[in-house]
C-alpha cells in the first residue's frame with residue numbers, strides 16, 4: 405500500500421491576516437467595540453499588584469484594561485498590532501488623565517525592558533501561532549519579576565466559533581498549565597463567553613489563567 409501523503413504544511417499567516425480587529429478599529433474610530441470599562445480579569449489581577457507595579461498588556465486593543473491599570477497607579481506598557489486601536493487607546497487614556505507607554509507592533513517580536521510585576525493579555529495570545537507562542541512564553545517568563553504574575557484569557561478548542569475570518573490557534577486543555585508547570589498556578593477556569601461582534605450572537609470557550617513566578621527561595625525548597 406502506498407504511504408499516506410504527508411499533510412500539506414499550513415501556510416504562513418501574518419499577524420495582520422490572523423486578527424480581524426485592526427480593520428474593525430479602523431472602521432469604528434469613534435466607538436469602543438470592547439467598551440471602556442475594564443474586564444473582569446483586569447479587576448481581579450489588579451487587586452494582586454503592589455503599589456506602582458509595572459504592567460505589560462499584550463494585545464491591548466482600544467486600551468480599556470491598560471487604562472484601568474494606569475488609573476490604579478501602575479506603570480503600564482501596552483502593545484498592539486493595530487495603530488487604529490492604539491489611537492483609540494491614547495484617547496481613552498487622555499480622557500481618564502493617565503499615561504500609558506503605547507507600542508505598536510507584534511507582541512511576539514516587541515522589545516521591552518523588564519522586569520514586570522504583571523504580564524497580561526485578554527483575548528489576544530491565541531492569534532499568535534502555537535509554534536511562535538512557545539518561544540514567546542519563554543521570553544515573557546524571563547521578563548517577569550520573581551513573585552510577579554502573568555494573567556490571560558485565551559480561546560480554547562472546546563467550542564470553536566470563527567468570526568470575521570480570524571485565524572486562531574485555539575489552546576488545548578492543559579496547554580497553559582504545561583507551559584507554566586514551573587510556576588505557581590493561582591487560578592485556572594474554563595467557561596463560555598457570549599459575543600456578537602460579527603452581528604450574530606454566539607459563544608467562545610475560554611480559559612482564564614493566572615500564574616505566579618516562583619520566588620528563588622521557594623524554587624530551591626524541596
Ligand SMILES: C[S@@+](CC[C@H](N)C(=O)[O-])C[C@H]1O[C@@H](n2cnc3c(N)ncnc32)[C@H](O)[C@@H]1O
Pocket residue numbers: 419423425426438443462463464465466467468469483484485486489509510511512525526527528531532
Ligand atoms: C479580542 S481583541 C482584545 C483587545 C483587548 N485586550 C481587550 O480585551 O479589550 C485582540 C487584540 O489583540 C491584538 N493582536 C492580535 N494579534 C496580535 C499580535 N501578534 N501582536 C499584538 N497584538 C495583537 C488585536 O489587534 C486586538 O486588539
